Amino acid sequence: MDIATIIGTVVTITLILLAMETPSAFVNVPSILIVVGGTAGATLIANPLSDFMGALSIYKKAFIPSSTLPTELIGKIVGFAETARREGILALETACEGEEDAFLSGGVRLAVDGTEPDLIMDILETELTFVEARHKTGVEFFSRMATMAPAFGMIGTLVGLVLMLGNMSDPAAIGPSMAVALLTTLYGSIMANVFFDPIAAKLTLYSAQEILAKRMIIEGIMSIQSGDNPRIVEHKLSVFLSPSSRPVGEEDGGE
Amino acid sequence: MDIATIIGTVVTITLILLAMETPSAFVNVPSILIVVGGTAGATLIANPLSDFMGALSIYKKAFIPSSTLPTELIGKIVGFAETARREGILALETACEGEEDAFLSGGVRLAVDGTEPDLIMDILETELTFVEARHKTGVEFFSRMATMAPAFGMIGTLVGLVLMLGNMSDPAAIGPSMAVALLTTLYGSIMANVFFDPIAAKLTLYSAQEILAKRMIIEGIMSIQSGDNPRIVEHKLSVFLSPSSRPVGEEDGGE
Amino acid sequence: MDIATIIGTVVTITLILLAMETPSAFVNVPSILIVVGGTAGATLIANPLSDFMGALSIYKKAFIPSSTLPTELIGKIVGFAETARREGILALETACEGEEDAFLSGGVRLAVDGTEPDLIMDILETELTFVEARHKTGVEFFSRMATMAPAFGMIGTLVGLVLMLGNMSDPAAIGPSMAVALLTTLYGSIMANVFFDPIAAKLTLYSAQEILAKRMIIEGIMSIQSGDNPRIVEHKLSVFLSPSSRPVGEEDGGE
Amino acid sequence: MDIATIIGTVVTITLILLAMETPSAFVNVPSILIVVGGTAGATLIANPLSDFMGALSIYKKAFIPSSTLPTELIGKIVGFAETARREGILALETACEGEEDAFLSGGVRLAVDGTEPDLIMDILETELTFVEARHKTGVEFFSRMATMAPAFGMIGTLVGLVLMLGNMSDPAAIGPSMAVALLTTLYGSIMANVFFDPIAAKLTLYSAQEILAKRMIIEGIMSIQSGDNPRIVEHKLSVFLSPSSRPVGEEDGGE
């Protein structure tokens, strides 16, 4: 649960609603249609259908990140290393049964099966490459939405202005017509700056964290398979963390 | 047939037309002429005539992509590998006769002719380089159009504003004149954000897919020619796919 | 003669003039002075005097490209190779006498003089480096103009607005004054989007073509000097072209 | 104490307040809420909570930089080198006790403990990598704020304009309502151009200085440990400085 994303979204939306005084005056269905629908349509032109369908589940990731903490991950892998040392590498088969992280358990199983180190490395690195590519697609999807929304906001405003200017017989209607015309620009701007742009930034961050975790898993499995001492495994993994967040006793421990 | 491009284009245009209420009020021939013609003219200055003439057929590619699915392609190549194993490499001559993909059949024919592996590699890689360059030219063409259209939209609006401001004797005409002046900005914005920019993005995506397919073909032909077992050929090609979309039984199969 | 540049320029200007209805109403000498003169002045500050003086002749290049077609060039070089084979390399002295391309004839003369291959390579590559740098300077010159022109257009409009707003005693004069103020923005936009930006793009394209041609010449001369068979020379050069535009019989010819 | 940051901030704010004539007329609580709160909220969505909480302490760094002058640092390290030469490397244990720079004292302690040079290098380089990453996070945080603030300024202005245009019954209220609507754009612009953008630039500068200092420390410790003459240590470190700011006698001293 990412509290920052939730607080940020709630605070931002609340403040915008407060500024609107009577939020209902800001709701205009045709305006919503052209901005939301136009943005969605242009995104469909630019992306494959599958990306579009999966967008919501990627969006949720910015609220509920799935990656475990690096320190917990080190604990888990060092635990596996200890089991492998004490009971032999085959004992990991049962040890990793309840493991939720499919990348970790898949990697451990490869090691248990006696797959050659080079091949394990190859299989896991290839998967990592595809994970990275998938993340990049997700981030670019929201970045594109963040560019498209203000563009369709402006298209909506231009359409509204042309309609208003073409029919100015009733001076009293000019103000409200112009207000409606400006609504689409407002919608586009809110969509980009509250929903798409910051989410793309948070997803970039989570992608970096998940890739770091996967790199640690690869390093850990290779180390376990080559029969390293659990202390060595822990040391090798702690190098991935900033000195201040390493497990106690790691920073200046010589070998 | 790319359903996403079609749905996206239809939805976006429909929503814009709905927002216009009376779309006919938004049609102004001189305005269309300066934006569409100016954008086309500036693109002609910037690009060679041949790129300009071929633009429409490239545009259509975003609706009707030609590349086969990677999994189908693997099936085909593995099929060739099996034929070569069973009946000898010369049997591929007839096998690839009905093949639509000219890159694949051309490559297979090189192998059948007994061309040296290095030379096949060289010929196919060179062709791939030119395919990539041609794709890049297409994408840049539409990206340039996406920049030019709003620029000529603004030029049209400025011309309209100067005309209107220079002759304000009839106050009732100011509104409609200004509406017409704004039309060009609207046209430019729609052209860029519905027709040029998202199409450039989709073409970029297809280019990446086609190049991946061609890389798989090169790898496959080299593998067939060196007499690899069809299972090995399949394994080598499946590495190009994300683990989740690989043919069954490929992901954890040792050798 | 680049027909695309000519058609593009004529079409664009004609359409803008048509949109203006009475083009004479769009001519304002002080406005032209501040935009054209300011853009020129700022470019003079940013660039050396020599670049500024040579700009017009570079501009003309976008209309009258000097580079020969790659296929013609291959024909010429293969012709030289045949002469060298039949009559000895010294016979090239007379053969290249009428040659217009100074880079080609200069390179051939170096070979005739018996200069060492490494030195020929070095001399021609160095010259190529400077040709590239010169082209880049030309492209950047027009790109800068394309940035400066709208900036001075806006400066002119701001000056006009301040003048108009400071003296609004005659309401009837407001419209025409504002029209004049907007003229500079219009000029700047036309200059950038018709004359500078697309020309910079076309020059970039020609630069790439000319450098490709020079690379082919270097490859060809090295090949002739090492006594290669004319067929081999042709094959080596055809690799620089896309498979579809290669001379007949080149694509699948084994050696 | 960074006098430039302090003078710059005071001068800029003073001049803006002077231009406002009656600054109190520029204070509008709801406007402040939407711009400041919206910017903060969007930043929370985009960044982890910890970055957000630490922002103020990073901000202060632009006023009170912690890094010592490179020349002082050279003096200190050369002092350590002299102590090590005269009294043996173990004497550095007491020598570096009062040392404030934790990176320097930590590194010296590693050398005193007899850690192998490669491992010291590794430990210090790893820490340096994380320091660089942390700095980059800080700079990007303020750069993002500098992009977000004007965006929420515009959102606030659009909300204000829609409210004003929807209710134009009292013509006398139009001016003041529009003034309030523009306030948010002004706030966003001031936040970006006085508080966020220049601070990000100064932090980038300090980051480069601190990383240079840490590189000098690593070089110095490696040199001390390998038993180099203090003069050699000084020479090796002075290469990090521009010739004009090197300690006297260093620039042209041959060895």
Place this chain on the structure above:
Amino acid sequence: MDIATIIGTVVTITLILLAMETPSAFVNVPSILIVVGGTAGATLIANPLSDFMGALSIYKKAFIPSSTLPTELIGKIVGFAETARREGILALETACEGEEDAFLSGGVRLAVDGTEPDLIMDILETELTFVEARHKTGVEFFSRMATMAPAFGMIGTLVGLVLMLGNMSDPAAIGPSMAVALLTTLYGSIMANVFFDPIAAKLTLYSAQEILAKRMIIEGIMSIQSGDNPRIVEHKLSVFLSPSSRPVGEEDGGE
């Protein structure tokens, strides 16, 4: 004396003053204060005090470049090479006494002192690195000013608009108030497009020229020290120039 910079600056300013008709109407002290002072203040926040103090002397460099012509430089270095050949390398001590270029005379003195070639190379290359860094700092300083000036121009205009809109009791004052409000945007735009942006471009150009000259000096000194024939020295240096600007007899001279 850079005539282009001077002509450009004079022409641009003259044309702007002409367009202003009565330039005195464009002078408003508070507006100047907020734009010039705000830009200066924000630059102080972003840069160290020393950069700010040295800005004027860097600015002057765009008018009075210090670098000698490359052809003159070749003449000088070849002259040193001849002296060294005829009278021995020690004779250069007196030869370079009147030399104004400190980099050249310093390098020659290192050679006279019998410093090892590697060390000379090292010392001169290090100094070159710092020269490059210093130039980059100067260019970035003016680029930042070019970004800041329009930002503070807009802040000033927003302040002016809010003041005007908050007090519209006297309709006759609206025009002039708005004129004053727009002045700051005009100032910011002129500062950026006449004084900062083109100067940054010219400084970039001079930086490249000066670095080329210094590279030629390093090459020349290394060549003299290794006892090369003056003709060889000249040939080695002429490679740095474009073929057309090389000294006569250099282009096609074999060795």
